[in-house]
Structures are given as C-alpha cells and as structure tokens.
Amino acid sequence: MWSRPQRAPRQTLTLDRIVEEALALLDEEGVGRLTMRRLAERLGTGSTTLYWHVKTKDDVLDLALDAIFQEVRVPRGETDAGGPGDDWRVRVRGLMRGWRAALLRHPWSATLLDRPLLGPNALERTEFLYQTLTAAGFGAPKAAAYSLSNYVMGSVIMQVTWEGRDETGTGAFLDEHAGRYPALAEHGLDHEWDTTFDEGLGYLLDGMARSRVPRNDA
Amino acid sequence: MWSRPQRAPRQTLTLDRIVEEALALLDEEGVGRLTMRRLAERLGTGSTTLYWHVKTKDDVLDLALDAIFQEVRVPRGETDAGGPGDDWRVRVRGLMRGWRAALLRHPWSATLLDRPLLGPNALERTEFLYQTLTAAGFGAPKAAAYSLSNYVMGSVIMQVTWEGRDETGTGAFLDEHAGRYPALAEHGLDHEWDTTFDEGLGYLLDGMARSRVPRNDA
DNA sequence: TACTTACTAGACCATCGATCCGGTCATCCG
DNA sequence: CGGATGACCGGATCGATGGTCTAGTAAGTA
Numbered sequence: 001m002w003s004r005p006q007r008a009p010r011q012t013l014t015l016d017r018i019v020e021e022a023l024a025l026l027d028e029e030g031v032g033r034l035t036m037r038r039l040a041e042r043l044g045t046g047s048t049t050l051y052w053h054v055k056t057k058d059d060v061l062d063l064a065l066d067a068i069f070q071e072v073r074v075p076r077g078e079t080d081a082g083g084p085g086d087d088w089r090v091r092v093r094g095l096m097r098g099w100r101a102a103l104l105r106h107p108w109s110a111t112l113l114d115r116p117l118l119g120p121n122a123l124e125r126t127e128f129l130y131q132t133l134t135a136a137g138f139g140a141p142k143a144a145a146y147s148l149s150n151y152v153m154g155s156v157i158m159q160v161t162w163e164g165r166d167e168t169g170t171g172a173f174l175d176e177h178a179g180r181y182p183a184l185a186e187h188g189l190d191h192e193w194d195t196t197f198d199e200g201l202g203y204l205l206d207g208m209a210r211s212r213v214p215r216n217d218a
Numbered sequence: 219m220w221s222r223p224q225r226a227p228r229q230t231l232t233l234d235r236i237v238e239e240a241l242a243l244l245d246e247e248g249v250g251r252l253t254m255r256r257l258a259e260r261l262g263t264g265s266t267t268l269y270w271h272v273k274t275k276d277d278v279l280d281l282a283l284d285a286i287f288q289e290v291r292v293p294r295g296e297t298d299a300g301g302p303g304d305d306w307r308v309r310v311r312g313l314m315r316g317w318r319a320a321l322l323r324h325p326w327s328a329t330l331l332d333r334p335l336l337g338p339n340a341l342e343r344t345e346f347l348y349q350t351l352t353a354a355g356f357g358a359p360k361a362a363a364y365s366l367s368n369y370v371m372g373s374v375i376m377q378v379t380w381e382g383r384d385e386t387g388t389g390a391f392l393d394e395h396a397g398r399y400p401a402l403a404e405h406g407l408d409h410e411w412d413t414t415f416d417e418g419l420g421y422l423l424d425g426m427a428r429s430r431v432p433r434n435d436a
Numbered sequence: 437t438a439c440t441t442a443c444t445a446g447a448c449c450a451t452c453g454a455t456c457c458g459g460t461c462a463t464c465c466g
Numbered sequence: 467c468g469g470a471t472g473a474c475c476g477g478a479t480c481g482a483t484g485g486t487c488t489a490g491t492a493a494g495t496a
Contacts, residue, residue: 013474035452046476048455053474057453111332114375116383118391123399130401142405146376147418151365154372157332158364165334173336181341183348187360199429200365200422207421231443253483264445266486271443275484 013045015053019063023106026064031108034060058115065112066119071102074128088136089205095129096152096201103156110160113153137212144208151204159193231263233271237281241324244282249326252278276333283330284337289320292346306354307423313347314370314419321374328378331371355430362426369422377411 021042025034036057040047054060075094103109117126126145133141167189178185239260243252254275258265272278293312321327335344344363351359385407396403 049475114329114379116379118388123402127399127402130405134401142409143414143417146409146414150372150376151369152372153375154368154370157371158368161332161334170336181345183352184341184345187348191360191364196361196364199361203425204418204421206425267444
C-alpha cells in the first residue's frame with residue numbers, strides 16, 4: 001500500500017483559516033485582545049478545537065507573524081538601468097522598504113519582533129537577502145544582513161510605539177519639563193518617519209558599499 | 219504653617235525597593251516569571267500592597283526598564299585628542315555602545331522595548347544625544363537621533379532573541395532545509411555580535427557626518 | 437482622645453492558556 | 467454493510483494571573 005493518500009481530513013477548520021482569522025483579529029483589535037477563546041468564537045468553534053491544530057498560543061502568533069512576510073515582494077528580476085554594479089543596492093533597498101511597509105501595515109507585529117523569524121516566508125526573504133549580498137561581493141553577508149534587519153526592526157518598533165500613542169499627553173509632559181530637557185522640548189514630537197528611515201538605510205548601504213569586494217562587474 | 223514637612227511616611231516599603239527587587243527578579247528569572255505575587259513575596263509583603271505604590275504591573279515594568287538606563291554612562295567631558303571636530307562622533311558612539319551594553323546586561327529588556335522610553339534616565343540620555351548632535355551642527359538632530367536609537371534597539375532585540383535559544387534545534391532545522399535555503403545554511407548560526415554592531419554604527423555615523431553642517435570648528 | 441493618613445493583608449473576581457473527558461462523524465477494512 | 471479507526475469538536479474544568487474590595491493597623495496630628 002505505497003503512497004496511500006492520507007485520510008482526507010474533514011477540513012472544516014484548517015490551520016490556514018485559523019491564521020487568516022487571527023490576522024484579522026490582530027489587525028482589528030491588536031495583540032492584547034487576541035485570546036484563544038475570542039479567536040475560536042470568531043471561527044465559530046470552541047477554544048479547545050484550536051489546540052488540535054496548534055500546540056500553543058505562541059504557535060498562532062508565530063504563524064501570524066510569518067504570514068506578514070508573505071506580503072513582502074521579493075525584488076528578484078530588477079536589473080539596474082545603468083549604474084555599474086549597483087543592482088544589489090536597488091534590490092536590497094527594495095526588500096528592506098517592503099519589509100518595513102509590511103510590518104507597519106500590521107502594527108501589532110512590533111510587539112512580536114522579539115521572537116525568531118523562522119517561518120518559511122521570513123526565511124525566503126532572508127535567504128534572498130543573503131544571496132543578493134553574496135552575489136554583490138560581500139565576503140561577510142551575515143554581518144551586513146544583520147545590520148540591515150536590525151535597523152528595519154528597530155525602526156518599525158520605534159515608529160509603532162510612538163504613533164499609536166496619544167501625543168497630547170506626552171507633549172504636555174515634555175513642555176512641563178522643558179527646563180530639564182530643552183533640546184527634546186524644542187524639537188517636538190512629530191516626525192517624518194519615511195524620510196528618516198530612507199536616510200539611515202542610505203547610510204548603511206553607503207558604508208557597506210565601501211567594504212565589499214566587487215565580483216565580476218566593474 | 220508654612221512649609222510644613224510632609225508627614226513622614228513609614229517607608230517600610232518604598233518605590234525604590236520595589237523597582238530594585240523587580241530588577242533582581244527580572245535578571246534572575248526573566249520577564250515571564252515576574253508576577254505581582256512573586257514580587258510581593260520577595261519583598262515580604264502581599265500583592266495588594268504593591269498596588270498602593272504602583273498603579274499597574276506595567277508601571278513596574280516601565281520603572282524597571284528606565285532603571286537600566288541609569289547604568290549608561292553619559293560621556294560628557296570627553297574631548298577628542300586631536301581629530302578636528304570629531305568630538306561628537308566619539309561621544310555619540312560611546313553613548314550608543316553604553317546603551318546597548320546596558321540593555322544586553324538585562325536581556326529581558328528586549329521584550330519591553332516596544333514601550334515609550336519616557337523615564338527620567340532614558341530622557342536624560344536622549345537629551346544628551348540631541349544636544350551633542352545639535353552642537354555638532356546637525357540641522358535635524360531628530361532624524362539622526364532616531365536612526366541611531368532604532369539601530370541600537372533592533373540590534374539588541376535581534377541578539378537577545380538569538381542568543382537565548384538552543385541553537386542545536388535551529389541548526390538541525392536549517393540543515394534539513396539546506397536545499398531551500400542554501401545561503402543561510404552555508405553561513406550557519408554563530409555570529410560576531412559586537413563587531414557587527416560597531417560596523418553598522420560606523421556606517422551610520424559616516425553617512426551622518428557627510429550631511430551635517432559644521433559649526434565653528436574646522 | 438479623636439481623627440487622618442500611610443500602609444498592609446486576606447478573600448475575591450474575571451479572565452486567561454491549557455487540558456480532561458466525552459463525544460461526533462467521515463472514511464476505510466473486511 | 468457494519469464495525470473500527472482516527473480526525474475533529476466542545477463543555478467543564480484547572481491553576482494562575484492582574485487587579486479590586488473590604489477590613490483592618492500603626493503612626494503621627496489636633
């Protein structure tokens with residue numbers, strides 16, 4: 001009885017549906033409101049049932065986090081228009097921008113970024129990053145990849161942390177202590193997140209460019 | 219009855235003692251094991267008592283997180299030995315390294331980095347960062363400061379996330395899927411955290427240096 | 437002495453993640 | 467066709483948590 005097709009499961013509730021609904025719940029109400037009971041209720045089932053498909057709640061969170069990375073487009077075919085050997089810059093910047101944008105589209109992800117990104121979608125993007133850097137002539141793609149990911153993660157966490165808050169209270173607080181923190185009070189709370197991100201990313205890319213050993217392009 | 223001294227409180231339990239013990243508990247057992255009951259028990263009191271000094275558990279966490287920043291030395295007086303106007307680089311790099319080291323000394327902090335750093339210790343360091351950058355001639359110190367902080371935070375989170383884990387399981391997992399992720403599998407899991415951090419920090423600083431408008435130094 | 441304030445604790449509440457136990461139902465085997 | 471198997475489901479329940487209610491006690495003030 002070789003390759004017997006495994007018994008067709010009833011599939012009324014699948015892991016995919018759980019993840020899908022978890023993402024919706026997360027998007028609508030945030031990570032604090034995601035409980036197994038509430039998730040089960042939205043799926044029209046009991047909380048116990050979820051545990052047949054999933055071992056712990058952390059599994060759901062891991063799955064949901066990795067699902068975000070599915071939205072990140074991998075800039076594979078993009079060849080540069082002219083710049084000599086700057087292909088990798090375009091690709092890496094595109095990946096990092098997409099990475100950041102996807103996480104910002106789901107702000108609850110910021111709280112979950114302290115867990116290892118080992119899902120297939122995240123791994124695929126990381127693999128692409130390694131390959132792009134290696135092809136560009138970086139002897140130590142790991143260091144470069146870490147620096148870039150770290151920067152993206154930190155930027156997302158910082159932005160989500162500050163954007164979600166009621167700034168009036170914090171602003172008043174800063175004004176109140178303007179004597180102690182003059183420079184902070186002077187520059188206020190509003191911030192151009194996108195341009196700052198691109199700026200820092202450019203610095204990182206510039207610095208890396210100098211330390212790479214070009215391969216067979218000029 | 220001017221300047222009546224406020225009634226001397228009994229002070230058998232103070233906020234300082236609570237924060238101090240919370241830090242010890244956090245260091246010893248991690249953020250997951252910090253409960254109000256356990257903390258109260260260590261302090262020889264009941265959990266209810268803590269709520270007289272503190273509004274919620276989040277307050278304890280905020281306080282503990284800010285307490286970490288107390289360990290970060292502010293490199294105030296450090297004048298450079300010779301480099302023309304590179305003072306700010308030395309100071310900023312010193313601050314960022316100290317920032318990172320303090321957080322790494324308390325790995326539980328990585329999980330809490332998704333909350334605003336508005337404690338007095340954190341604010342004092344941030345204020346110093348703004349002042350140093352402004353004095354160095356940066357027209358937009360906020361963008362520079364954000365880029366730097368983001369990078370530090372991301373680096374800490376990434377390192378803590380990976381260092382705490384049992385790498386053998388992850389290593390086996392990667393080996394198993396080496397076909398799908400060849401570049402990842404090739405470079406393995408071990409990593410030189412310190413040098414990578416300094417490298418990326420150098421890139422950031424280099425890039426910023428180019429965009430600043432020098433003030434009155436050469 | 438009467439009163440206010442600082443402080444403490446035990447019992448209690450709602451809720452959570454997770455499990456136990458007892459089912460149901462489609463499918464496969466004989 | 468009929469029993470057995472295993473995928474799937476859910477109510478009740480467990481232990482633990484954050485937080486509150488209620489009821490106090492000790493120390494100072496008037």
